[in-house]
Amino acid sequence: MNIQITGPMADRYDEILSPKALDFLVALDREFAARRVAVLDTRRARRARYAEGQLPGFLPETAGIRADPDWRVAPPAPGLVDRRVEITGPTDRRMTVNALNSGARVWLADFEDALAPTWHNVISGQLNLVDAIDRRIDFTDQRGKRYVVGPDPATIVVRPRGWHLVEKHLVVDGRPISASLVDFGLYFVHCAQRQLDAGSGPYFYLPKLEDHREARLWNDVFRFAQQYVGIPQGTIRATVLVETITAAFEMEEILYELREHAAGLNAGRWDYIFSIIKNFGCRDDFVLPDRGEVTMTVPFMRAYTELLVRTCHRRGAHALGGMAAFIPSRDPEVNTVALARVRADKEREADDGFDGSWVAHPGLVEICRESFDAVLGDRPHQLDRLRAEVTVTADDLLAVDRTPGRVSADGLRGNIAVALRYLDAWLGGTGAAAIFNLMEDAATAEIARCQVWQWLHHATPLAEGGRVTPDRVRALLADEVATLCAERDPADRQRITDAAAILERTALADDLPAFFTTEAYAHHM
């Protein structure tokens, strides 16, 4: 074995970084590292083609898979039959207990959009999962509040980091390991059997896939892992986030590749919007209005969710709705509006045929449950609602220019403020934060960053007059830095300055970096 741990060892880390676990990570790396690099090369080449004006379409070479009416995905596994409410969140101890007890059917234990991937967060998150399954996680906090996992906890579904990221604290042959393989591998090696013994299973959400070949790579990882530990092929279940524009053209193929492990598709709306800006940001017919105006009912978002439900149900897979970014507030007026918006969002999804949806906060579980109860009643899902009347064309998926709305001075300032504040939180080790009454995470912050870049790139006119220029953006950023510094302890100044520098590099440069996380990761020791 040739693996180095370059991060510090803290209490109980050796339980997660055991010889058996490290052997498994090395085996995964040897088998799949080169294929991951090929995936990233393919992504880069595709983005370059789009920058030159090409647009995606449905693939002619896989038309046979789409036309074949006969194939289906695996049947739903224990704990994943009724998914009407799923709560998402990071894997710190408090959130773990709260999510398991929230009343949601599923907990998406997040190493991705909601996690700042510090070494501590990554390893302690794995420890918390082991402890939660073993029922050894109970604790009392400094306030004297007792945290005990209740009798009917949510089913755990782990979301590893995407293929673009590495875990620099684990190095094989001088190279950092894929963060996807680390998050998947550590959970799988420690918890697959534990979960099976508990009547559940090793379940995953797969983020940010761009095409069906990436799904094939994951399927091969699953086959390898199941054989390695000696559990039957087809034990794992994976729900894929359709959160890139390219994956939207390959939903059928993604389910097909993963069919022995597939549990459904999720409409990851925030990364989806980010992906549209990232891929087509140079085109003036793809300029989006203010972030708050890109709702789920604008034509290109509607086309995407309608196609997702139809595709899933045709293949026997669950269709899961996405995240309304509104969270409960202590301000009663703000709270009333937020809860009404979440309710409208969940009711629309249930009416459209989704089988369940996501909430970001325990205070929203009931609203989501009620919205789906009203449509599902006692049925666990609505897979029988085939939505055969839905037809979605490539033009529909790409109809970004039919999005109503405007680019405003407030929208520009808001994006700069949110991106800055989120980066500050992320650098401080927090991957999801309430900012101006909305849940912000890596995906929503990416939209804010990329909109600034897109509007600058096009010198977009503002509704109030004037245009988006580098001078205007720099002045707003300086202003927002000053406001944030004034709110915070002087000890936070350096981090805020670092956050502003990352935002300058990733939103004001000529080229748009594919992810801020790959740029900012160097700051995590």
Ligand SMILES: CC(=O)SCCNC(=O)CCNC(=O)[C@H](O)C(C)(C)COP(=O)(O)OP(=O)(O)OC[C@H]1O[C@@H](n2cnc3c(N)ncnc32)[C@H](O)[C@@H]1OP(=O)(O)O
């Ligand atoms: C684009 C996407 O990928 S969406 C999915 C990724 N994003 C996420 O998962 C975000 C998840 N949500 C969160 O992290 C949080 O709700 C935040 C950060 C937005 C707000 O959290 P807080 O500021 O702690 O909210 P608030 O003070 O109202 O929390 C009240 C209680 O609910 C708990 N709580 C809040 N959200 C969650 C959650 N998602 N899971 C579990 N517990 C939660 C808090 O821990 C707190 O518990 P306590 O009373 O025991 O101390």
Ligand SMILES: O=CC(=O)O
């Ligand atoms: O992961 C979910 C998203 O909306 O992005």
Ligand SMILES: [Mg+2]
């Ligand atoms: Mg996402």
